[in-house]
Every structure is written in C-alpha cells, then in structure tokens.
Amino acid sequence: MADTPQNSSLAWSTWARQHEAQATGLFRPRSIPELQECIEHAGATGQRLKVVGRGRSSSAIAQPTDALLELDYLTGLTRVDTEGLTATFRSGTTVREANQILGYYNLAFSNLGRLDEQTLAGAISTGFHGTGVDYGIFATQVTELKLVGASGQLITCSVQENPELFKAALCGLGALGIIVEITFAVVPQFRLHAVERGHSYTDIVHSFTERAHGSDHYEFSWFPGSAEVRTRRLTRLALLTEGYMPANAAVSQARRYGGDHLLNNGMFSALSYLGAKAPALQPALNKVSNWGKGNRRYADYSARVFTVHRTVRHSTMEYAFDISQFSELMSDIRAHCKGSPVQSSYPLVISTSAADDIWLSPAYGRETFYVSARSYWRQPQAELFSPLEAIFKAHGGRPHWGQFHSQSAHDLAELYPHFKDFVELRAKLDPRGIFLNPHLHRVLLEG
Template sequence: MTAQVRGGTWRSWGGNLSIEPAVTVRPTDSDQVLQVLQEAASQGVAVRPAGPGHSCSPLVPTGGVLLDTSALKGLVSVDEDRQRVTVFAGTTLQELNVVLEQHGLALANLPDSSHMSVGGALATGTHGTGLGQPSLGGQVIGLSLATPEGELISCSETHRPELLDAARVNLGVLGVVVSVTFQCVNAFRLHCAEFREPIGSLLDTMQERMSAADHFEFSWMPGTTVAHTRILSRLHRLPDTYTRPASPISRALRRADDAVLRTSLTAGLGRVGNLIPRAVGRLNRIESLAESSRRYTDVSYRVFTVARPVRYVAAEYALPLEATASAVRELRTLVDAHVYDLAFPMTVRCSPPDQGHLSPAGGRYTGWINLRQYGRRPSQTFLTAAEQILVDHGGRPHWGTLHTRTAADLAPQYPRWDEFLALRAELDPQGLLLNDHTRALLGV
C-alpha cells in the first residue's frame, strides 16, 4: 500500500489508548491519500485518519488502515491582502502559528494546546475561550476532502457551503481532510492577567465577567476555595504603560516562571500524587499556592497556548452559558462530598455559537467545563457521576474527550444531525471511514 510505514503501535497522547492497526500509512500529498483510500475500498478495509493523538476518546482506533497525517503538512498558499492562509491538514497548530507570524497574520482565537494537528482539531470541534471570537472551526472558510469514492472535493462559503458547515466538526467520517483555508486577522498581541480570587464570588458574576473580557477562563483546584483566573485582552484596549510587548527580559522571566513553578513543580507533584493518591488533596493546595498572580504581554499565540508538563485524559462538556455556574457548584459539591482524588484543576472557558452541524457549541453561547485526570488511573466512578451533572445541565460532550453518550442521546441535541448523516452516507456509502466508536456515536 502507498506510503506504508513498517511497525507500529499507535498510542494516544494521554496514554489511555493503544492499537496495532493492520497497516499504517503516511501519505505526503493528496494523490497518495486518494490512492490509500481507493486501495482500502477495493479490499473492503476500514481507514481512520490520525494526527498526534491528542484526543482521549476512541475516535482513531481501527484494526484496518491507520492513515497517519504527520507528513501531510506545510503551507499550501497565502494571500496576505485578503488575510487567508491554506495549509495541509497534518500541520500542527504550532507550525501554523509560526507560518502566520512570518506573514504578519494570526488566528483570532486558539485552543490552549498547540501540538494538535489542524485536521484533528477540526474533527473534534476544538475551541479556545472568549464570547466575541470564533472557535477554530468558525475561522475556516474552505477545505478539501479526499473521499473513499476517489474524489478530492473542495468546499467553501460559496461552493458547497452545506458541506463546509458539516466538515467544520467532522469526526473524520466525511473524508480525509487534506487542506484547510483559514480567514486570519492581522498579527496582534495579547495582555494576560492571571490572579487568584475566591471561587464563590467568581461564580456569582461569571457570566458578566465572561461578557466583559476579550478572552476569559478560570481553573479551580479541588481541595481549595480559590480560582486561578486568566483574562486575555487585545492590546489595542490597553494603555502604553503595560509591559513592553515581547520584551526579552519579561519573556525570560516568564519562561523561568513557567519552567520552575508551572511546569517542573506541576509535573513533580503530579508524579507524587500518582504514587500516593491519598496525598492529592494536600498536593493540590501546594500547587494552587504556586500559581501566583502575574501580568505579561506577547504575540497572541504565545499567550493563548500553555505548556502541558503532565499528560492526562479529560472529560469536557459544552453547556448553555447560563447553566455553567450552577454545574460548577454541583461538581464542587460532588468532589468535596466524596473526596475524589482529582490531581488536576477543573477548567472553565466560554465560546460564542458555532456554525458546524455537530459543534457542541452550535446555536448557543457556551460554557465549557473540562475535568482532567491522569491517564493511568482515571476514576470512572467520578467521571460517571460528573457526567450525569453535566448532562442534567444540558451539556454536549467534546468529541475528543471521555464520555458515554451514543446516538440516542446525541441526536436530539443537534438540529442538523440528519443533514450530517446524509452527507456522510453520500461521501462514504460503504462506511469505510467508520470504526466502532463513530458507529455508536452516529447510530450507523
């Protein structure tokens, strides 16, 4: 088979999933992707695309062909006048950010992790934070899909817009995304203000705080009564007296803070907690104290994204914004009452309504609640209880995280569900791109 790679066990980034596919292929261009799909179709073998494996839900696992997109990367074209950039889908967000900076451009909003691929981020509905800025899929104005029928289909806001809206969050079942075109903005800087405050009073005013900020998020460490709030402001709204943007001294100090207190300490405490679960509560309080207040300014992508010193699995749900604070309060009660040993903070973000047929933020202002646990010892008891709270508040699961929802639960929550299924059947009538998990999700 084209671009076949020998060997290989595939593992997810969080370590909770591993598979040994029948064959792994690593295409480098659209022609090779099409050839892989055509050969697989002729043999009746399933194909699943894979990026760096950041998703901890079983979207990738297959006993057939694993299509590794890591070599399908790089710049396709750039139009600086119209601020549009097209890249191959295996390009990581970090690589995309560097390319954009070289051309004086940026994405208006980004998720906090930059090592995932463009294609994988779109497949799962990855988002950033901020009620006034679109999620990643909302910044896509065109893409190309290789289908098992042997076609390379392009779609945009003017050509097959219904397919573009479906592909903004596609689960990897409409085709293999080959390239993606983003509508960008001029490169800009962000000012970040991080500080600690009582979580009770924060929740009382959370919606207003989110509406007033360009980008707003907070985290709460179980076993504490304080939140670590992070407010990002676009520089044009700040006076000139703030830290000089990208100052070598300020950046060096921040790197030292990140490396010592927010990376090495976090990693060390996490390893101790992994060995001695009963100590997690006390360790959480130490880590919470280590995250002191700070302010800094830098180019946007260096502020949006943060380091990931310890690998984890996550459960994340998208809730109606007005229900988010109530859900956080119930989750705090759950943790406090049952002394669950969560060694990661609960993180809360927000986003505007999305366009994608299967976007968890589709049609409503959304609060995102993210719960993280170590991949080697996630507490299923806690996740089950927490998921019920999130579902009771109208939550929809993030497709790339742990959840137990199936088509029977999900279909009523998505008004354009049937349109998505019709497009999937049109583009992949044999179900070549499905695996057990996506069949259960979609009911096909």
C-alpha cells in the same frame, strides 16, 4: 503508493495511553494523488482507513481497526493573501507550525485554545476552541475545505460551494472524508496582555457571566473544594503599543518560563505522580500546586499567550453548556465534589465561546461555556469522570468530540438539531464505512 513501514511500527496509542491498537497497515501519502490511491486501495480490499494526528484526543475517535494513515508529508502553507487576510494550509500541519508560519507574514489566528501540538485537521474536526464569548470555536475561522471522499474524489466545500457539506465537515469527526487543505480567515498579528491571579470562588462564580462579557478572553480554573479560583483575562492589544511590557522583556520571559515550564510541567509532574501513589495527599498537593502559580501579568504575541506547552500526560473530559445554566451547574458540581473521595491533581477549567451554526459543534446555536476536567494518566479516569459526567448529562451538556465521554448516538441525537442530517450525509458520502471505527459507530449509528 504511499510509504508502508514494517509491522513493528504499526502500534498506535493516544497521548495518555488510554486507547491502543495494532494497525494492519500504515500509509504516509506524499501528495493528494497518493492519498487517493490509499483510499481506493482500502475500498478495493475491504479495509477501514483511519487518519491519525498527534494522538492528543482522550477519546478513541482516531483509533484504527485496520489501516492507519498519517499526513506527516501533507504539511505547510500553500498560499497566503496578506491583503485579503486568508491563509491556506495542508491539513497535516500542526497548530504550532501554522502559528510560526503566520508570524513570518505578520498574521495570526484570531483565537486559539491552550494546546498547539495537534494537526489543523484534527483541531477543527473535533471542536477545538479557545475562550471568549465573542469568538467561535477554531473551525469558525475556516472559509474553505478540501477533502477526499470514500470513492477517492477531491471535494471543495465552502459557504458558496457544497454549503451543507461545509457546515458538517467543519466538525466532521473524521467520518466524512480526509481533509487535505484548509483555508482560514486570519488577522493582522496582535499582542495579548494577560493577567492571571487568585480570587474568591464566590466572587468569580457569582459574576462570571458579566466578567466574560466584559473581557476579550476570560477563563478560570478551580480545584474543587478550594475557596479560591485562578482567573485568566486576556486583552487584545495593537502590535506596537505603549504602556505594556515589551514581549522580550527579560524578567517577564524568565518568570513565564519558570511558571509555564519548570512549575507547570516539571514540578507538577512530580506532584501528580505522588498523588497517584498516595491519593490521601492529593488535597494538600493541590494547595501546593495552586499556591505555586502566584499572580502575574505579561504581554506577548498572541500565539505565545493563547497556547501553553504541556508535557505531563493526562486524559480530559469536557462538556459544553448554554451559558444561562452556569450558576446552576456550578452549584451541582460544587455539591458533588464536596462529598467526593476522589480528587484530581488538575483543576477544573471553565471557558466560553460564541454561538455558531456548525452542525456538530458543541457551541451550535447557543452562547457556550465549557467545563473541562482532567486526570493524570497514571490515575483511573473513570472514578473521577463518571460521576461528573452524570451531572453534565443531567444539564444537557454536549461532550467534546475528542475527549472522554460515554454518550451514544441515541443520546447525542437529542443534543444536536442537525444530528440526523449529519448521519445521512455521512452514509451518502461513505456508504461502506471506510472512515468508521467502533467509537464513531457508537456515537453516530448505535441507538
């Protein structure tokens, strides 16, 4: 049987400590057969079993009620095809580790989000995404999955094999089984040229759709109430190209380190703490934070530009919308924030993705833009999130599965054409609900 530590190590919480639990058991399987034993044991004893990754979600999607299971030993690359451009990883591998491994083979993921601490399984199961209207969410890069079901069986799924399960499991919320192996379509290593600068809110919001379609990867951040936004445009480059600063340019690297680590983590932590203690100062502190970022441009290997290391704990709420709703939604958000007494130390972040056909993907069937709101972990998140969520719901937004939201199955069934299909498939694969918890029960089963 897999490792089972003492009860003193069974406490669990999300990164921002919004959700906590005390598990009844902890399993760390060292192989797929050991994992199958864990599942069979849970079924025989009537326990629920919840896989936990790195706890970066702001929702209770991974909160254990009985035993929890960690995949810390199921990590690493199992095979790579440098000609066919595929790479297969065990599911407990983190995005950061996978980026490093792919770099050894001069390969890369075609698109990534800002965070890289989460496991690959957790990233695809919750709808992790980057930005770019021509690029889908992270799970669209997956070509094959292997998962262990509630009866302990190992199931392979892809477009050719078990295609319905494949489309469901690519954003499966951890409710269909435990993913153990993931094969990705990868690309030759490339570089990104980043341009980050301030612009007028009016100029960017009025032209956002055109700018997004005219860029490889485009996003902007905005402190509500500010007349300025900060844009981030990423342009894909060949691995070796003339005319751009080299990846290891000393001045470029020093400026990035200062901005990404000293300012965005060190100084920002102090500003957020001060804002939590003295909320009236938050608007002024946000001006300091925004001013400190400055304008910059740089080039580096793709994974080093897509991802940014963050150490300041925070909660997140993110909703996805049809890109045709952009102007109307931003107008409503701006009107709300203008009269709101609550301000976050974080800006709203607006990004995009291509439409896809993954059953529970927030980008299912429509070219999508996302609005991400964050709250410093010491501040009450409901005061910020609840009014914004009411606006998001009114516009038919789909919540990020790994972040804060209050939607129930009744609400969500209206947002996803394949919601009923997913629920029926889950019931077939896990009739005893071994992989459920109260949060999944609410978003999948409660009317």
